[in-house]
Each structure stands twice: as structure tokens, then as C-alpha cells.
Amino acid sequence: MKIVRLQSFTGFKAGVEGMWRHLGAVLWLLSVAVPSAVAIAQENEMISEIVVTSQRRPQQWLLHAGNIERLSSEVLERVNAQHISELLHRAAGVWIVRGSGQEHQTSMRSPVLGGAGSCGGFLILEDGIPIRPANFCNGNQLIESVAEQASSVELIRGPGNALLGANAMHGIVNVLMPEPGDTRAAKLGLEVGSNDYFRLRTTLPFDRDAPWLGSLVWAHDGDFRDHAGYRQGKLHLKRDLSYDNRDISIALSATNLEQDSAGFIVGEDAYKDRELSRSNPNPEAFRDASSARLYGTLNWQSDRAHFDVRPFLRYSRMEFLHHALPGQPLEQNGQVSAGAISSATIELESAEVVLGADLEWSEVFLQQTQAGPASGPPRQVETRPPGKHYDYDVVSLSAAAFVQSTWQVGSRTALSGGLRVEYANYDYKNRMLSGNTRDDGSPCGFGGCFYSRPENRTDDFLSLSPNLSVSVPLSDDLNVFASIARGFRFPQTLELYRLQNGQQVSDLEPETIDSAELGLRARGRNLSVDLALYVMKKRDSVFRDAEGFNVTGARSRHRGIELGFVWQPALQWRLSANYSYARHQYDFSAIGRGESFLSGNDIDTAPKLLGSAELLFDPRDDLRLGLQWATVGSYFLEPGNRFEYPGHTIAAFRALVSRWPTFDLVFRINNLTDERYADRADFASGNHRYLPGRSREYFLEFRH
Numbered sequence: 001m002k003i004v005r006l007q008s009f010t011g012f013k014a015g016v017e018g019m020w021r022h023l024g025a026v027l028w029l030l031s032v033a034v035p036s037a038v039a040i041a042q043e044n045e046m047i048s049e050i051v052v053t054s055q056r057r058p059q060q061w062l063l064h065a066g067n068i069e070r071l072s073s074e075v076l077e078r079v080n081a082q083h084i085s086e087l088l089h090r091a092a093g094v095w096i097v098r099g100s101g102q103e104h105q106t107s108m109r110s111p112v113l114g115g116a117g118s119c120g121g122f123l124i125l126e127d128g129i130p131i132r133p134a135n136f137c138n139g140n141q142l143i144e145s146v147a148e149q150a151s152s153v154e155l156i157r158g159p160g161n162a163l164l165g166a167n168a169m170h171g172i173v174n175v176l177m178p179e180p181g182d183t184r185a186a187k188l189g190l191e192v193g194s195n196d197y198f199r200l201r202t203t204l205p206f207d208r209d210a211p212w213l214g215s216l217v218w219a220h221d222g223d224f225r226d227h228a229g230y231r232q233g234k235l236h237l238k239r240d241l242s243y244d245n246r247d248i249s250i251a252l253s254a255t256n257l258e259q260d261s262a263g264f265i266v267g268e269d270a271y272k273d274r275e276l277s278r279s280n281p282n283p284e285a286f287r288d289a290s291s292a293r294l295y296g297t298l299n300w301q302s303d304r305a306h307f308d309v310r311p312f313l314r315y316s317r318m319e320f321l322h323h324a325l326p327g328q329p330l331e332q333n334g335q336v337s338a339g340a341i342s343s344a345t346i347e348l349e350s351a352e353v354v355l356g357a358d359l360e361w362s363e364v365f366l367q368q369t370q371a372g373p374a375s376g377p378p379r380q381v382e383t384r385p386p387g388k389h390y391d392y393d394v395v396s397l398s399a400a401a402f403v404q405s406t407w408q409v410g411s412r413t414a415l416s417g418g419l420r421v422e423y424a425n426y427d428y429k430n431r432m433l434s435g436n437t438r439d440d441g442s443p444c445g446f447g448g449c450f451y452s453r454p455e456n457r458t459d460d461f462l463s464l465s466p467n468l469s470v471s472v473p474l475s476d477d478l479n480v481f482a483s484i485a486r487g488f489r490f491p492q493t494l495e496l497y498r499l500q501n502g503q504q505v506s507d508l509e510p511e512t513i514d515s516a517e518l519g520l521r522a523r524g525r526n527l528s529v530d531l532a533l534y535v536m537k538k539r540d541s542v543f544r545d546a547e548g549f550n551v552t553g554a555r556s557r558h559r560g561i562e563l564g565f566v567w568q569p570a571l572q573w574r575l576s577a578n579y580s581y582a583r584h585q586y587d588f589s590a591i592g593r594g595e596s597f598l599s600g601n602d603i604d605t606a607p608k609l610l611g612s613a614e615l616l617f618d619p620r621d622d623l624r625l626g627l628q629w630a631t632v633g634s635y636f637l638e639p640g641n642r643f644e645y646p647g648h649t650i651a652a653f654r655a656l657v658s659r660w661p662t663f664d665l666v667f668r669i670n671n672l673t674d675e676r677y678a679d680r681a682d683f684a685s686g687n688h689r690y691l692p693g694r695s696r697e698y699f700l701e702f703r704h
Helices: 012-017 020-043 075-079 274-278 378-383 495-497
Strands: 069-071 094-098 106-110 120-127 150-158 170-178 187-193 197-204 213-221 229-243 246-260 286-301 303-320 331-345 349-370 387-409 413-430 458-475 476-491 510-522 525-545 551-569 573-586 609-620 623-632 648-660 663-670 678-684 687-692 699-704
Touching: 020 525, 075 150, 094 678, 106 170, 349 495, 387 495, 413 495
Parallel strands: 120 170
Antiparallel strands: 069 150, 094 106, 150 170, 187 197, 187 699, 197 213, 213 229, 229 246, 246 286, 286 303, 303 331, 331 349, 349 387, 387 413, 413 458, 458 476, 476 510, 510 525, 525 551, 551 573, 573 609, 609 623, 623 648, 648 663, 663 699, 678 687
């Protein structure tokens, strides 16, 4: 059993170093903005925004002891995102890198995490329930969310509290689906656009008092690149019941994606060439993925306690071609899982105590097969033979217990602390020959085959994650908070059992991240401001080098400042913006088989600057206009910091016309200035590689 040791939170002073120039500019803005917000709020009734993710029940955003961002139903409806990246970059410090079709990679207070060790850095929830098993995440797992029809989306940057378990390290995304009886009316939307784009969206029923709801999304995109595009469907159903003073909700979410993917274009600044950007060097690439989740929520109240139980049953399957790897192996994977998360909130005279337990069982499988010989140098051809590379199953069981308490200190200050204890057991079964031979048992030259398979084995892990925070309201409309927290993730099955040459056993420790954060939050009727500074240190993580080899036992440090504000000077005008400046650096040195890592270097694909701004103008009740900018700063392409992508800024325009009683018309232009940019850039195998961004596109939606 591997036990994570508790370590002290240090390095805050060192972490803030290098940010003073940016902090000074932010403090100057706050010196103007915060007094204005407070003055406005003293003259007007403050609008209270409610969040639910950190407590699993409603809580005032202003008093939340930690950062949390809520994208409301109004924001979701106005954005009408075709890809999750268009929505989530509205939160400071968050960047969803758009890949081919619906693919993506995530950055939240982190570099863009890809390859080994990537997906377990973020906890993705739907109605508070993880959409995948903790040990079997996927870098593209937001594909399986139904964010297009959500009522709101909440984001917590950095580790969560004791209610949020494994994978809540760099951030949490909670997609909150609408409840029956929500004020949103039934609707039908038909959207058409550039590159043979078509989307159908519908919600039912017509009777708002009905105890059920349903929503459907179906989309087709011909893509701007050759032999690429996708077809995607998403369904969500929910039914409310009431029995013996207990509120019961039963929900079903299902998704299906059929995608023809497009690969990297190669060559320095290749994304600037319009014709090359439209090409697809990998027309054979594809990704097919499906998922289903059946879950329920049971709530009831006693005299001084509130109980919340959420059972779930999940299924997913995925098949895709590793078109960027030598030999282009085909991977098939899937999982069936079940469990429940539960909590009891006890109200005491001057405190609130949340006790809970979570249980999860899963069975996952993975197969990888290469149809023909690899291309390239003799070593590459010999060490990546055709045939079966992996074929294994893993049955896992995890259990967690937690306590999270909040005490009132004096008349205003709230002190919160908690501890989570989580245990996981994996039972791995190899369904083919062990070792790094070919599937018929014959050896590979050059020291053995690239792919290696361990013998049958069991692994277990134990992790402790404490947290402590304080919230101090300086007035009814101004709040400061500070928090320290530990996040963790257990090794993923992909890291433990899909080994490489030179590995017979993957002896990985649970990955941990320690975070310290200081923040300020102010809100008035016309202005709200949210500011946070953070430092984090991560240990026992996994990186992939430029030649595809895993580097384990890595360490990194992260520090940054985030600012978000919304200003509405008049009823017709609204300006919202977010800004983040961060440094993400290696905190270890190692000589890998593909390249070297040097402590102090910036992690690749980790822009220092991220930001977006949106100006809304509603000149009349029947006309709503929006102009939005998104900026990604420069970043290095590989650990040696030799090559750099310069960054980009893109703009979008939206107009909604509703001159008819039951009919709206929505017009959108993406990439308004037709910027030549790369959604993703890196340097691997001696080449600059890019996934080019989409050129200017036009869309028109009819809503009934």
C-alpha cells in the first residue's frame, strides 16, 4: 500500500516573485473598481449569485471561501457554443485547446496537459457526479458532457475541498443540467453555417409545470480541412419525483460521436499557409466514442440535518487511431462503472459539519493493435511491430470518507477545514503475453519492442487530502478569502499497465499538488470583481517527452494571478473580461530518452498570458449584439525552451433578432478578422507540428 505523506505548504513568498509588475496593474484597477462596486451596492440591492459545486447545495458566491466561477444559463444561451473551448475560456486561467473536430486538451492553472498523466489532473462532473471512473479518465472527456443544454457550468480552479476527491487537482468543471420546472421555455433551434455545418437543438416539454424534461442535440460539421468532420448526438432526460417528504430526481445522459480526424501539419509556421492549413496528412484518422450515464439524486431534511445521496451507473466506449504514432495503432477501450456519493450536512449552533462517504466500482478494458509495419528509421520499424500490443482488463474498487466543517468566528468571519481519506484497489489481468515481445512471443531488435506488458497484479493506494480556508467579509459587498489545500490523483490504469520498453513494473506514487491561494471578491448592482493569487507545487507526476517516452517522478511549480470583472454602466451595455498571468515550470532535472528536462525551464504549452473580453450591447428589446476577443500568449513548444509559438488573438461577433413573438434569428461570425493561428503547436521528432485554427466562419440559427 502506498501512503501519501503530508507535507507543509511552503513557497508562497517565492511563488509571488516575478508577478509584481502584473499585480501592480491589477491593484491600480481595483483601487478604482472596488470602491465603485461598494458605493453602487450601498445604493442598490445586491444581486446574490448562487453556486453549488463545493457544498452540493446552494451557497452565496460572494461568501464562498475560495475561487469559483459560474457561467449562467444566460451566458450559455448567448454563447451557444459549438465546441467546449468557446465557452470555458470565459473563466480566468482556463484554456481549452481545440483539437480536430470535438477533440480538446485542458488547461486550468496548469500547462496544457496531454499524453500520459494528462486527464487525471481535472475532475469533470455532471450534476456533481464524475462522468468517468477516477482511474480511467480521458483527455477528451468533456466530449461526453452535455454542456450544450446545461443550465449552468461551474468551475473551481486548483484543488477542491474534502467533498471533491481524486483528480480534483488543477481544476473542477461541474456541468449542471436543468431541472424540470426551470423557467426556460421549450424550444427548437436549427443552425446552419460554413463548412457544411448543421445543428439541431430541442428541449421539451411545452408545459413548464411538467415533472420531466428532455433535450436533444444533433450536429454535423464538414470541417475546413480535407477528409475531416464529425457527426455528434447528445440526449438528456430528467424526471422529478417526491416520496415521503423526499425529493428524488432520476436522469439519463447519452452521447455519441463519429469523427473523421485531421492530423498535424508539419513545418515551421506551417499554420500561416492557408492551403497547407486546409490539408490533412492523416485522412485515415478517426475517433468514435459513445457514453451513457444513469444517475439519481435523493434529498431529504430532518430537524437539523440535510441528506444527499447520488447513485450512478456509467458506460463508455471509444475507438480511435493513434495517427500521430509510428505504425498508427488502433486503440479500443471502455468501462462500466457504478457507485454512489453521499453526504449529510449537520447544522450546529455556530458551525456546519458535512460528513460523507463515496463508493465506486469499475471494470475497464483496453486493446491496442497495429495493422501493418511502422514507417521511419530501422529502430522505429523494428521496435513497433504489427500485431497486438496490449489487451487487458482492470477491476477497481475505491472508497472515500470525508469531513468538511465551517465555523463562525465572531460575527462575520468563517473558518472552514476538512479532510478526505480515499483508498483504491486495482486488479489487473493481462489477456496476452507479458513482457516487451511481439504478440507471438518473438523478440524485437534494438533492445526489445517499444510496448511492454506486466504480469497479472494488484495495486492499492491510499491518499489523504486536507484543506483549510478562511472567509472574511469586510462589508456586505466585499469579501476576502485565503485557502490552502491538497489535491491528488491515483495513477491511471493507462500509466500502470500500458508500459514502454525498459519498464516491467510501473511503480508509481499517487500524484499530489499543494496549493495556497489569496483572493478578493466584490459585487454591486453594476460591477463585480474577482481577484485571486495562487502558488502550487506538484509531485510524482508523469510527463511525456518529445519522442513519446514517459518520464515519471516529475515535479513542477505553478504560480499566477487571475482577475475577472463584469461592468454594466447602463442597461443596454455590459463588459466582462478576465485576465491571468502565470508561470508553470519544471521543478526537477532529468535526462530522458527523447530529451532532457531542466529545473526552472517553462513547461511546454504553458502560455504566461491568457485573457478574454466580451462587450454586449442590447439597443432594443428585440436586438442583442455581442463582440468577443480571446487572447493566448506565447509559449514554448518543448521542455528545452528552444522553440516558441507567438500566441494569437481572435474575435467573434453575434447578433440576435427577436422581432417575432415565438421566433428568433441568431447570426454569428467566428474569427472575425480571419486570423491565421494554431489551435495547438508543439515540437516533436525533430519537427514543428500544428493543428491549424479555423478561418472566418458564418452561422445562422432559427429558434422557435
